[in-house]
Amino acid sequence: MAKIKSLEELKKIKEQAQQSVSLRVKGDNIENLVQVRVAMATCGIAAGARETMNEFIKVLNEEHMDNVVVTQTGCMGYCYAEPTIELTMPGKEPVVYGNVDKNKVHEIVEKAIKGGEMLDGIIPVTHNTVE
């Protein structure tokens, strides 16, 4: 550890350090954030849910979108449309998208999250969020 000799140096360290706790900060504040929950049951994983999740995290980081938190959940019951994700905009009802591949990830980020649009691929559901 080098000595911190100025306020600027302290700020730099803070920025790096903030990333290491940001996941927790998000969790602590989850209700005010956009939540992307990736269904991570066996069928989802087989269909590439893990890659989907990684892609979300990668894109969001690149875009510095600190207002989005990516978590995982169990089987949502739409095995025919895996990978599925549940998107919850703050204060709104969750929406489930099916067949979310890498391209779909980008579309969701750009249009649904940034633009607040409803996209194709919504599974019309009356499901309860899986805890």
Add this chain to the structure above:
Amino acid sequence: MSNMINLTIDGIETQVPAGSTILQAAEQVGVHIPTLCYLDLHEIGIENKPASCRVCVVEVVGRRNLAPACATPVAEGMVVRTNTPKVIDSRKMVVELMLSDHPKDCLTCPKSGQCELQTLAESLGVRKIRVTGDSMSTYALDESSPSIIRDRDKCIMCRRCETMCNQVQTVGALTAVDRGFGAVVSTAFDLPINETVCTMCGQCIQVCPVGALTEKSNLDEVIEALGDPDKTVIVNTAPAVRAALGEEFGIEPGYSVTGEMAAALRRVGFDYVFDTDFAADLTIMEEAQELVDRLNKFLKGEPVAMPMITSCCPAWINFLETQFPDMQELPSSAKSPMEMFGAMAKSYFAQKKGIDPEDLVVVSVMPCTAKKFEAKRDEMNSNGTSRNDIDISITTRELAQLIKQMNIDLLELEEEDFDDPLGESTGAGVIFGKTGGVMEAALRTGYEWITGQELGDVEFEDVRSTEYGMKVAHVQIGDVTLNVAVASGLGNARAIMEEIKAGNPNQLHFIEIMACPGGCVNGGGQPYHFGDLSIIQDRQAALLEEDENKTIRKSHENPSIKKIYEEFLGKPGSHVAHEYLHTPAHVYREKI
């Protein structure tokens, strides 16, 4: 900063300097708030002010609880009430709480009649202890020391002894230990006092308000010896004793009762009544000789331990041995007057009278508790008898008790002289009992020996008037400037020793040290002064007056001293003198 503060005490408006306490302000307007733990030794710059006994609590208008008067500074506009029902009852209750954990053996307590707690309970009108809880703090009596008895059951945690031992004497033997109801003043690790750094100076006894710290009484042994027809019992009394003994019989401090004391001792039954002052003259002979020898060597650049320090105070020697063990070559090897007396009594005197020293009982009356310890030191047996040179050492207080037990009224007696051959003394021997006295006595003799000229004015004003502190003086003796220092109180002794350790910047040649502040007149065995150190100055003045009234004021001019050298010792510093009157070098103390 002489800001004056206005306040009202019991309706009396007054002005006192800022920084004064309520207690001081009250005294000024004639309101005497009782105290117990508080002890003001302003003469030596020490106050015991833990504010812990809570006896001096008073009401301060606007304050939520009661304030200890001894430790609460006055404030502008303060309204103090010292005698409201709440104050009176709380104060009484505090004393009752104290009494509820205090042994009720007042009738047989060594402090009975002189106990400040007893006096306080009486003056507050405590007639019943309204506290029913009866568990008591109980500790084993510590009788390990030949000088001091600790009865911790009686300790009231006033901490006066602790202040005395740690701050004034810098000895550090006493400290509060444990906590809660079990809190008590004791020693580190609760060791018996004899296994600690205690010097047995007895200054703790002087300030203990109750019977928790008292001297170990050897009076019964004296009475038993006096009643033994096979024994010749002789006594010697130290210079400081005569200056204080009268106080125990109700006379004002500052009057010597030398003649009455000699008469009383004879009535008590001692076969011979001698004077330690004689032995003090003897001490000067040996010590002055040693000084001259060491000084000569020093001035010639020969290796010799310097500065020379007096060795007649046993508590000081104990202090040196425990606190500065690597500096034990500095004191004179001469024994104390008491021990020189014992050595001469069981040799010179016994031979002269044809008494088997085994049948001779030598009693000494000392202002000192440490003398009891000194008498028992292994090296204090110069006659090869089964007992040490001094058999029993009692204090001034014990002597007063003895006289009273023998149904004698000291003040009604006609004055008498001491016996020969160990009773004659000079003014130099008398002033041994006060700080600066040994130095002055040594200078009176040393001057004449070094210069070969007669000393005109025997009073060395420069080394005098060192009441409680430390004094450095430069005395011209012929072409030699003798740098001397006088210290009383072990705190001052420590300061001097540290100074020597640091290279002796004053280039001192000769130092007098007495363990008790003001010298032996303030010894641990003297009548209690209850914190009033003006008494000590009175006793010092009494000794100076006695010196002034003596026709012979230099030790070496004492005819009996001359005679003892002629008949027995040869010359000061001779082989015989060393055998009897000096300790072997570097004797480390083993606790008895």
Add this chain to the structure above:
Amino acid sequence: MAEYKFHILVCGGTGCLSSNSHEIADGLKDAIKAAGMEEEVKVLQTGCFGFCEKGPIVKVLPDNTFYTQVKPEDVNEIVSEHIVKGRKVNRLLYVDPENEKHISDAKHMDFYKKQMRIALRNCGFIDPENIDEYIGRDGYQALAKCLTEMTPEQVIEEVKKSGLRGRGGAGFPTGLKWQFAHGYQADQKYVVCNADEGDPGAFMDRSILEGDPNSIIEAMAICGYAIGASQGRVYIRAEYPLAIQRLEIAIAQAREYGLLGDNILGTDFSFDIQLCFGAGAFVCGEETALIHSMEGQRGEPTIKPPFPAENGFWNKPTNVNNVETFANIPVIFLKGADWFSSIGTEKSKGTKVFALAGKINNVGLIEVPMGTTLREVIYDIGGGIKNGKKFKAVQTGGPSGGCLTEKDLDTPIDFDNLVAKGSMMGSGGMIVMDEDDCMPSVARFYMEFIEEESCGKCTPCRIGTKRLSELLKDITGGKGTMEHIAELKRVSQVIRDTALCGLGQTAPNPVLSTLAHFEDEYIAHVKDHTCPAGKCTALLKFKINPEACKGCTLCARKCPVGAISGEVRKPHTIDQAKCIKCGACMDNCKFGAITKN
């Protein structure tokens, strides 16, 4: 740097550690490695989450899943189900006692809903052994702000404006205290953090030091800057090894970063901290006693004035604040004094941490805004009284505090209200008592504590507390009289009026406050010789109901002292003189024929 998808936080507070949370953390790491996910999941140990009743706690983020009472054998399931498959482990979730539903997110738990965490903001959130995590949470920004943008006077002004009062017990305004120490000139001054937490059942300071040690270091440095001190000391009890260890790590890391030491952040300000260990004497929480103890002296209070601000550690101006007080300082500068003073009541600003204990469902550490009522704390956060028993009293303020009863439950908690109701805030101990608690026995418990912890310096505390404790022993032992009660009051009053230090003056509070609310219970003990709560063994009477007794002789055979006699198949009787009230007869009676009262 790895892109972690999950953080798993394992409580590393003393409580959870003693329930093997260390093994849990290690187990999780192993399981995650086995699943090949060490690049995706980070496991770390944090400070205390507060919900000690349900410990050990494991929290998974970012989905904020709060697992309770986790055992080392549960770790594989957490990893294989939750982490790998996204399925929360239901059985480890907190169950709402109201509707028996599983609650996954701590935020929805009643225990946390009404809490507001300022002093505990980082406890259970960051790795206390990694200074970067603290910095990532705006750590040392407040110090930087003070050093680069503010004068010491402005810093003191800001603290004064915040309205922060000392959390150690007395509630003295912190800014004012700093101002006093600032006002004295000296070549050296000291900042002392009082971490000698001594109230029975209180552990808020320990939790802060274990969970967020850097916040204390930062606050002490700010204080040092404000008062002009370059030296800090933390006086911490040696019984807090984990807190000491975490503090030592934090100090070492802060030094490496130059956040302690010379010329902090390139400014002229230098400050460093040393630890001083206390032996755990209650009285050493009193600041003058604490200072004496730090100097190697006997831990005893001395009379004030002089105050430590003028004459403290090594006779130099010294500012002593408690751990929780310091923990609030950085936030005041980050969010502003106005923000801070918007929380709480008129005269008590911000939050207070309490250690909830006793007959309450949710034992633990909580932090609530000042002004929260006792009822909210006990019933909403604390989940009410255990086993559906009836609430009797709550003791606040530790041994120096007092009891509050049902009628005080809607009192908004703040410094002044509690004092007005005859108790005090103290350091934040809160012990809940139910109908089974005997109040004279409660008073006796506290008096025995105080009696033992008295330093013994002043007469009223040394001897008076012993006498109070003896009186209470008599009363609860069936030997009390009305005179005992009168004497209790008399001695208590004298101790309150005459004791030397704050601890002594408040020492009789357990007696005075139980007497104020429950004198009838005392009277029942001494007049009727009964203990209404059925706690005082000496006052119990076991009786055999002759109607219900079948004369089976079992009780007589079980009685260890032969106090029961009777013929077979005829009702038995108990000789009260012989009975030692052990209760063996009642435990063994198959017919419920034996009662005690």
